[in-house]
Structure formats: C-alpha cells, structure tokens
Amino acid sequence: MRLHHVNMVSSDVEGLNDFYQTALGLDAIPQLPAIHVEGYTDNSAGEVKIPARFLSAGDPELLQLHLCAPDEGLSERLRQPVNPLTRGHFAFRCDDIEVAKKRLEDAGIEYADYGVWAVKNWYQIFFVDPIGNVVEIHQVLPDDPGQD
Secondary structure (H helix, E strand, C coil), rough: EEEEEEEEECCCCHHHHHHHHHHHHHCCCCCCCCCCCCCCEEEECCCCCEEEEEEEECCCCCCCCEEEEECCCCCCCCCCCCCCCCEEEEEEEEHHHHHHHHHHHHHCCCCCCECCCCCCCCEEECCCCCCCEEEEEEEEEECCCCCC
C-alpha cells in the first residue's frame, strides 16, 4: 500500500491547475484513460474526457495531484454510500484490492465499492476516516480487451 494521489475538487479546475503549476512548478501529465460516467464525463469529441487536470507531484507514475470538477450527485446516481467528488480525497494504490476490502470489513469499516468505473483498469473503493476525509484504495488491473 502506497500513497498514489491527492484529489482536489473545485468548480474552477483550470484556475486551480494554473495555481499549482505556477506556485509549485508541477508539470501536467496526460489525462488518465477514462471510462464514460453518465452525468460527469464528456465524450462528445469521440473520446471520453474527465472534467479534470492531472499533475505530477514527483514521479508522474507514483505520485500525482488530480484536480477535478465536483459531482454532487455521483454517489446517488451510482448507489454508493461515499462520494469521492464532493470535497476530494487522497488515494492509496495497492497490489490486491480484495485484501484491502477484507481489512476494512474485518475492522467494521463501511466502504463504497465502485469497481472499475471512471479510469480504465483501476478498481476503486472509497471510505470515510474518523474525521470525515474520503480515502480511496485502488488496484491497477491487467488490461481487459472488453473494457471501454
């Protein structure tokens, strides 16, 4: 388990992106390979676009800053108990999502199992810590040729 990214939610994604590139000199990284999320992503130009910008916070593969537009209705639409796109979250990458889920279940911690839903090959779960922070754990799965 290792820290992978911090997600910040803002109605001014471009302004936040400009701020972090200017203030900290963070470099932009390409958009993650997205999956259409009804009511959130844009696929009008023939490819799925997340309303977000992505920055390297060190090694671009290992530590990132994700700047996303809010989606207040996401958890309701997807029938999940946790919404990672209201205030943002921080994320850990793991090698075995089933082990992470079992650890949370054994500890009696409710989590939202989003599966692979927004980023191709990322299996994501979300939970809330004791002071209200949303936490993501994800595993990068092998390529699935049927996933679009």
